Amino acid sequence: MKLSDCTSLFKDGHLSLYRLRYINREGNQSAWTLASREKAGPKCMTGQLGSADAVVIVPYHRERRQLIIIREFRVALGGFQYGFPAGLIDPGESVETAVCRELFEETGLTVVRHLRHSPVVFTSSGITDESVVMAYVMCTGDPSDSGNSASEQIETHFVGPAEAERLCRDHTILMDVKTWLVLSGFAAGGFVG
Numbered sequence: 001m002k003l004s005d006c007t008s009l010f011k012d013g014h015l016s017l018y019r020l021r022y023i024n025r026e027g028n029q030s031a032w033t034l035a036s037r038e039k040a041g042p043k044c045m046t047g048q049l050g051s052a053d054a055v056v057i058v059p060y061h062r063e064r065r066q067l068i069i070i071r072e073f074r075v076a077l078g079g080f081q082y083g084f085p086a087g088l089i090d091p092g093e094s095v096e097t098a099v100c101r102e103l104f105e106e107t108g109l110t111v112v113r114h115l116r117h118s119p120v121v122f123t124s125s126g127i128t129d130e131s132v133v134m135a136y137v138m139c140t141g142d143p144s145d146s147g148n149s150a151s152e153q154i155e156t157h158f159v160g161p162a163e164a165e166r167l168c169r170d171h172t173i174l175m176d177v178k179t180w181l182v183l184s185g186f187a188a189g190g191f192v193g
Contacts (some may be wrong), residue, residue: 028190035128043129052133056086059139067157073153099135107156108144
């Protein structure tokens with residue numbers, strides 16, 4: 001399989017759509033449409049597969065000894081989804097700075113220690129080249145929504161292992177896949193990272 005050509009279909013704000021043409025395993029021309037945050041072309045064509053678009057923050061509260069998750073209104077789902085604080089990395093911004101900024105903006109909490117960061121990982125490579133760094137951090141403070149923008153409606157929740165187990169078993173709520181994976185491990189072992 002080999003990529004052969006790329007056409008821009010649509011660009012708007014933080015989203016671009018591209019049609020990729022490639023030679024399939026039988027030697028025939030095929031096409032694939034994907035969403036990207038990249039304006040210059042999808043990462044597979046520009047060679048930028050090693051750069052993250054965003055951070056996903058897995059915060060553990062130092063004093064309360066619980067994980068922090070958020071319940072956020074997501075327009076694409078038409079409702080509230082449980083997830084971790086997350087956001088785009090600004091141009092020229094380090095992962096560490098983006099983590100601190102996004103955690104404070106979304107929850108009012110302050111990072112006191114970076115525990116570990118994942119390599120660049122991809123969120124849903126069947127439809128997008130969006131990539132993130134998962135950042136496990138220790139935090140402190142009291143939750144606040146004062147840093148939320150007008151387009152954000154976010155609630156901060158403290159979660160212990162028993163609550164994590166309950167959330168993971170609840171089929172009536174919407175939950176981000178990364179959050180489900182971390183919470184299920186936390187419920188089973190009482191630790192993260």
